[in-house]
Amino acid sequence: MSESSQLRDVFDAIADPTRRRLIHLLAEEEEIPLHELTAQFTMGRTAVSKHLTILKEAGLALDRKVGRETRFRLNASPLREVQDWLAFYNKFWSANMLRLNQLLEDEEE
Template sequence: MTENKQFRDTFDAIADPTRRRLIRLLAEAEEIPLHELTAQFQMGRTAVSKHLAILKEAGLVADRKVGRETRFRLNASPLREIHDWIAFYSKFWSTNMLRLNQLLEEEEQ
């Protein structure tokens, strides 16, 4: 859990392709109203709202009311956990591939 009191695991939140697409859309804009996000999907407003609620529980999305409209924006800081996890395994595989390459070169000689 981070300072923003996450209730949902970040990995769980991004596991769904629809939520990953929502993150992408939010990353490309400063803020997007719900109706504009809904227009990007072949599902209803309620379904999109449920996906956004999961992202919000993970701290990945923030919202604010502007009149009767709800606008959403990305909070990418929880993605740092995923970045760090991937970086660890990237280093792991790079090191092991280098070792394998060296072993194969030694066998060729």
Template sequence: MSKNSQLRDVFDAIADPTRRQLIRLLAEEEEKPLHELTEQFPMGRTAVSKHLTVLKEAGLVHDRKVGRETRFRLDATPLREVQDWVADYNKFWNANVLHLKQLLEREEE
């Protein structure tokens, strides 16, 4: 799913701890059925399904039917946007740490 066809912002989708846990679980295996995912949370199947829908709308999760079962798989491609955003702040922190290091070295002299 391209960035333009996403129905929901990736940052919004990963803002919830339950959805981040779902992403972690789906990263462990190629596919997981809904009942296996639901077993990992203290909530019902409907609540887990709603979280998966948010992830689907952000392009992070895809599903397919296998008989009566729905299986989900992770597509981490949209997380690239998050990685790129965080990378900008890595530059900021690296520059500040370097500046702090230089200040401390001057104080030692």
């Protein structure tokens, strides 16, 4: 799925703590079966599958069938949009912290 054909906004997909945890779990392994992902949560398989569907719609998760098992892996490239958005605010806060530091130093003199 290309970034232009994503069905869901990546920010929407990462807004939920369960989906952020799923992304973290997927990042730790090359590929994880659904039953192993489900074992990491107190919710059922259907609920985990719904969260994975949202991640797939945002292009963040890819799946493949191996026999009767579905395995998932992370596709981190859509997170570049989040990283780019945050980079602006990182510059913003860095500049403001430098200004604040300068003001505090000026007051001490």
